[in-house]
Amino acid sequence: MAKKDMEQTEQPEGKKSKLPLILAIVGGLILLGGVGVGAYFLGASGKEQAPEDAVIASSTPAQKAPAGKIGPMVDVSGFIINILDRDEIRYLKAAITLEADSEAGALELQERQAQVRDAILLLVGNKTFDELRDLQGKMQLRSELIAQINTMLQQGQVKNIYFTDFVVQ
Known part of the structure; x- marks a missing residue:
């Protein structure tokens, strides 16, 4: 019976286990997904702040008009x-x-x-x-x-x- 267990756990030399390869691919995909989600949320918050900074930096007294009042x-x-x-x-x-x-x-x-x-x-x-x-x-x-x-x-x-x-x- 001990010989049968050994025979079942041993694999022929031509066939190697694909488990490490599958684990590496799944781990890489999870890592890429995490990086993508993080970049999305960091990028979204940066986009909201950039226009406000640009408006503050580029506004001059000649360009400011009373809110809601547009001249002819x-x-x-x-x-x-x-x-x-x-x-x-x-x-x-x-x-x-x-x-x-x-x-x-x-x-x-x-x-x-x-x-x-x-x-x-x-x-x-x-x-x-x-x-x-x-x-x-x-x-x-x-x-x-x-x-x-x-x-x-x-x-x-x-x-x-x-x-x-x-x-x-």
């Missing part, structure tokens, strides 16, 4: 502007909407549309591709445009500028 909007038709670059010919295609602080300001913006377009063309035409390709460059351009346009206005002010189209190529 004036569309400035699309632009195609050559921008500076050493290696290639590059251009910016943009459309802009200006938010005025009052109806009188919006009317003045419409009356001075040629001057506003000229100021935008001159300011943007002196920018380089590197200055316009990232968010910080666009925010800087926005604040410069607000300051430039507000210097020519007498009856109102531009509260904000919205880029409704912005393609740099």
Whole structure:
């Protein structure tokens, strides 16, 4: 009887047990699942905090408007502007909407549309591709445009500028 037990526990040399391989695969899958779940929860909490940080860091006094109060909007038709670059010919295609602080300001913006377009063309035409390709460059351009346009206005002010189209190529 002892020989029968030994014969049953011994395996031929050609066949090895697959149990260690199966345990290793199952353990690896459990480990990967745990890492995936952890990354999901850490990533979800990071995404919620990033926009708040970006808004706080990028807001300027010229961009802050009273909550719920949107001023009159004036569309400035699309632009195609050559921008500076050493290696290639590059251009910016943009459309802009200006938010005025009052109806009188919006009317003045419409009356001075040629001057506003000229100021935008001159300011943007002196920018380089590197200055316009990232968010910080666009925010800087926005604040410069607000300051430039507000210097020519007498009856109102531009509260904000919205880029409704912005393609740099």
